Amino acid sequence: MxxxxxxxxxxxxxxxxxxxxxxxxxxxxxxxxxxxxxxxxxxxxxxxxxxxxxxxxxxxxxxxxxxxxxxxxxxxxxxxxxxxxLRGKPAGQVRITGTENAISTVVWPKLEPWLPRYPEIQLELSSDNRFVDIVAERFDIGVRLGNDVDKDMIAVRIAPDMRMVVVGAPAYFANRLPPAKPQDLQAHDCIGRRLPTHSGLLSWEFHEGDRSFNVSVSGRLAFNANPLIVAAALGGHGLAWVRHDQVEQHLADGTLVSVLDDWSSTYSGYHLYYATRRSSPALALVVDALRYDTSDTGSG
Structure with a gap:
């Protein structure tokens, strides 16, 4: 040996x-x-x-x-x-930055029940849809989709893969034929999404076999917040391209209908990332609390 x-x-x-x-x-x-x-x-x-x-x-x-x-x-x-x-009482501040959705749907729900166990650990959660340089802005942890994490960072999965779907309300389809293929979206009223890191509206991505492609869409409405996009779709104002977990209940109760499912795209789920292996005990505990358990129920 x-x-x-x-x-x-x-x-x-x-x-x-x-x-x-x-x-x-x-x-x-x-x-x-x-x-x-x-x-x-x-x-x-x-x-x-x-x-x-x-x-x-x-x-x-x-x-x-x-x-x-x-x-x-x-x-x-x-x-x-x-x-x-860790034999003592872990203490100190851990600063986390991520998108509004990541913080509100993954990070906070996991950390809220965990907090009482470590009263000496202080958390700061910052919602920001731009790509934040965690080293320059002195954050301990960042949260992004797995595909967006820099290679020189240590990444830990905290959520399952994310599937995107195109949805619309039954009222929207009352006088329109559903799109049969992604290219048909150009004839539909699509609810746009604008990100701070993009100069224009975000294109919608689809897959066919091993090939991925983008479709530029247009419509009367555009938002930079997911809840507003879903609300506009529920109101019958157009088609929305959103994460399946955001609309799962609406699809189940029939207030939204999904189309183009055969072309749905899937992204690597949320990962936390940090810059050094020599982390504090408080940071190590937060990482373990957020780590994705494969027995968790995924959203598909």
């Missing part, structure tokens, strides 16, 4: 820049630490450190090894520190 104690010792020396300082941090004697690193060099059959009486520096091989293992040991140490701190 591969030994890791000598790798940890090597990383500690490089990080401290000194055998003496690293030995003090690890509770070892400098000579014992030196022997451990020498044993690693012997096991790998290569020199990893250049030693002088005044300094320690990595060789080319040593630098490559440190870049590979150093961050991993730092992550492990950080997680162990979090576990140690």
């Amino acid at each position: 591969t030994r890791f104690d000598d790798l940890a010792a090597f990383a500690a020396v490089v990080r401290a820049g000194s055998f003496t300082r690293a030995a003090a941090q690890m509770g070892l004697s400098p000579s014992a630490l030196s022997q451990t690193v020498k044993a690693l060099e012997s096991r790998l059959d290569m020199k990893l450190l250049n030693r002088t009486t005044r300094s320690v520096s990595t060789t080319e091989a040593g630098e490559r090894l440190y870049q590979a293992v150093g961050p991993r040991f730092a992550d492990i140490e950080g997680e162990l520190q979090i576990l140690s701190e």
Whole structure:
């Protein structure tokens, strides 16, 4: 079995820049630490450190090894520190930003019953439909659809995949034929959606087999809030392109009817994301509380 104690010792020396300082941090004697690193060099059959009486520096091989293992040991140490701190009472502020829908339908419903267990944790929930730079604006957690999370962030799923549907009220279809294919929407009164990150109205996306395509729609009404779009559709003012979970009850009771179901598009559901693995105990607890349980009931 591969030994890791000598790798940890090597990383500690490089990080401290000194055998003496690293030995003090690890509770070892400098000579014992030196022997451990020498044993690693012997096991790998290569020199990893250049030693002088005044300094320690990595060789080319040593630098490559440190870049590979150093961050991993730092992550492990950080997680162990979090576990140690969890023995006490977790405290502190956790700031979360996400779209209005994500905050109101996923984040808050999960955290509200959780709050009494951790009275020393303070939450700030900010609803914002634009893409927020959580590092620049000092948020601990952001919430977006999985496809929109930057690759350099740590992402955790908090909701099932999201299916989009086109819906209209029976009154809207009283004197109109339902669209038979997405392109037919151009002859219909469609309720537009405007996002702060788009200069124009959002196109509606559809799928046919493995191919996805967008359809530009138009109509008398446009909103930037989902509840208003659903309300306008319920009033018979046009067709709306919305998430299935938003209108599931209306579809069940017949106040809305879905069309073009064979072309429905599905997106990766909401994910929370954060910028560093060395999180606080409070943040770690919030992440665990929001984490999606596959036994949860999805909206389809």
